[in-house]
Amino acid sequence: MVRWLRLGFFALIVRPVLLLILGVNIRNRERLPKQGPAILVANHNSHLDTLALMSMLPLSDLSKLTPVAAVDYFGTGAFGWFAKHIIGILPIDRSGRTQRKNLLDGAIEALDSGKILILFPEGTRGEPERIATYKKGVAHLARARPDVPVTPVFMHGLGKALPRGTYLFVPFTCDVFVGEPWGYGGDIPGFMLQLEARMKELAQRGQFPPWE
Amino acid sequence: MNISTPVLYAISAIFGLLALATILVWWIGRQRPGKASSELMLRVRSWWVMIGVFTIAMVVDRTISTIFLGFISYLALKEYFSLIPTRRIDRLVLLFAYLAVPIQFYWAHIGWYGMFVVFIPLWMFLFLPMVMVLQGQTDGFLRAVGTVSWGLMMTVFTLSHTAMMIAEGNISNGIGAGAGLLLFLVFMAQFNDVAQFTWGKLTGRHAIVPSVSPKKTWEGFIGGVLTTACLAAIVGPYLTIMPWIWSAAAGAMIAVAGFIGDVNMSAVKRDLQVKDSGGLIPGHGGILDRVDSLTYAAPIFLHFFYYFFVGGRI
Numbered sequence A: 001m002v003r004w005l006r007l008g009f010f011a012l013i014v015r016p017v018l019l020l021i022l023g024v025n026i027r028n029r030e031r032l033p034k035q036g037p038a039i040l041v042a043n044h045n046s047h048l049d050t051l052a053l054m055s056m057l058p059l060s061d062l063s064k065l066t067p068v069a070a071v072d073y074f075g076t077g078a079f080g081w082f083a084k085h086i087i088g089i090l091p092i093d094r095s096g097r098t099q100r101k102n103l104l105d106g107a108i109e110a111l112d113s114g115k116i117l118i119l120f121p122e123g124t125r126g127e128p129e130r131i132a133t134y135k136k137g138v139a140h141l142a143r144a145r146p147d148v149p150v151t152p153v154f155m156h157g158l159g160k161a162l163p164r165g166t167y168l169f170v171p172f173t174c175d176v177f178v179g180e181p182w183g184y185g186g187d188i189p190g191f192m193l194q195l196e197a198r199m200k201e202l203a204q205r206g207q208f209p210p211w212e
Numbered sequence B: 001m002n003i004s005t006p007v008l009y010a011i012s013a014i015f016g017l018l019a020l021a022t023i024l025v026w027w028i029g030r031q032r033p034g035k036a037s038s039e040l041m042l043r044v045r046s047w048w049v050m051i052g053v054f055t056i057a058m059v060v061d062r063t064i065s066t067i068f069l070g071f072i073s074y075l076a077l078k079e080y081f082s083l084i085p086t087r088r089i090d091r092l093v094l095l096f097a098y099l100a101v102p103i104q105f106y107w108a109h110i111g112w113y114g115m116f117v118v119f120i121p122l123w124m125f126l127f128l129p130m131v132m133v134l135q136g137q138t139d140g141f142l143r144a145v146g147t148v149s150w151g152l153m154m155t156v157f158t159l160s161h162t163a164m165m166i167a168e169g170n171i172s173n174g175i176g177a178g179a180g181l182l183l184f185l186v187f188m189a190q191f192n193d194v195a196q197f198t199w200g201k202l203t204g205r206h207a208i209v210p211s212v213s214p215k216k217t218w219e220g221f222i223g224g225v226l227t228t229a230c231l232a233a234i235v236g237p238y239l240t241i242m243p244w245i246w247s248a249a250a251g252a253m254i255a256v257a258g259f260i261g262d263v264n265m266s267a268v269k270r271d272l273q274v275k276d277s278g279g280l281i282p283g284h285g286g287i288l289d290r291v292d293s294l295t296y297a298a299p300i301f302l303h304f305f306y307y308f309f310v311g312g313r314i
Helices: A002-022 A048-056 A059-064 A078-087 A105-112 A137-144 A188-205 B005-031 B035-060 B062-083 B088-109 B113-135 B141-157 B161-172 B174-203 B218-239 B244-272 B287-310
Strands: A024-027 A038-042 A065-070 A090-092 A116-119 A150-156 A174-178
Touching (some): A002 A048, A002 A059, A002 A078, A024 A048, A038 A048, A038 A137, A048 A065, A059 A065, A090 A105, A105 A137, B005 B218, B035 B174, B062 B088, B062 B287, B113 B141, B141 B287, B174 B218
16 A cells, blocks of 8 residues: 555656656766665755655666665654655664664665665755765765665755755756766775765766856 | 648648658768767657647647647746756745746636736736845845846747737637647748758858857858748648738748847857757757747747738738
């Protein structure tokens, strides 16, 4: 039942709104993972980021798509239920109650069962259309499963359409740049440097009008 | 079905023309394979999709035609707003600008000419700065109000003339009706684009405005206008109530207006330092790249028709 609700939500609401009303302009779509396990890392500007990324992959892959998100943000109410079952997030506990070394257990397990994880290493949506510093969680995850490809994705425009702190949705065409997948190279700082360099390179491929 | 026989035949002829073009491009691709010919192939493929969708939207139902034309206009406005610099504070203003699209196309749909013709140039023109000024940010006010108003005129007001043409044509365009009038305009404008491109490629030497669009030449322009006028003289009396000489004049006017609309949008893209307005249509660029000629041709042709044929001056 919930599975069908999820499918219906994405097929009838998310995709039409994002692909028709908003419009997503993807460069190098062919670099997106065709099967799991895989990790997608993207910059985070808006609630729409997750939905946009999920709309770029075929609907038949929906059951594999697993965005990783903080459990405390979504809470336990209706919003939490919706995030968990309809969006299909994998909750990460930021509160410190879970042991640090066990924090990524759920994510590793998901990768082992062939899921495609979606991660926002900035950790927060932050200031729209500005990149914050990346958190190292994704590097630890890559170290745990070094064979899993990590695909960087840079998105622009969603932060203008629905920035943090507002519910006023204003359409802007969203530009998406998909980079070459890479993997864990042997050390955490090296991985983080790679991540930063790759995201920066993708961001420079676009030409974005100022938004003050 | 709300389509008359002449319109149906004209649509069939367009598909015939497209099939011919497809074979020609395929043959060129075999003779001279390369980047240029595969780009041509991509364009022709997109033409199939565009003409297919346009035909369905025209043939099925009048309300669907209006919604389709309104949606094109919305996409053009969205593309424009995504290209220009905007202020964060103006998000509400932009939302109101978007809301003007369905309202404006509704006036066109019910054929309320008086409201249609003042809604954006007057009411939205006064309303948007009001919303903007009440937000209280004066920094960049003039630039913001200027770019938003201009965009609304260029992508919504001008393009909504296509929907008005259906309403107007249903009353005063005889057997061809609104669909005949609109088909005449869109066919001539798009044919002229291709004709100017082709003449320019084959014989182009002298650029018209090299600083804006170096590939637009006098040879292409004149060849395009003459070819379009000739075709219009044949097609016009069939699709519209205009006699052949008037049809030829209308065809030439659409061709000239189309050229202006084209370079006008080129100047905007140059200013914003982008090559294509978007990536929606493979081989063509964005939606603005495809409808740029109509931004001038649609209003000019409608008012030409309105003045001489509805106004009873002929």
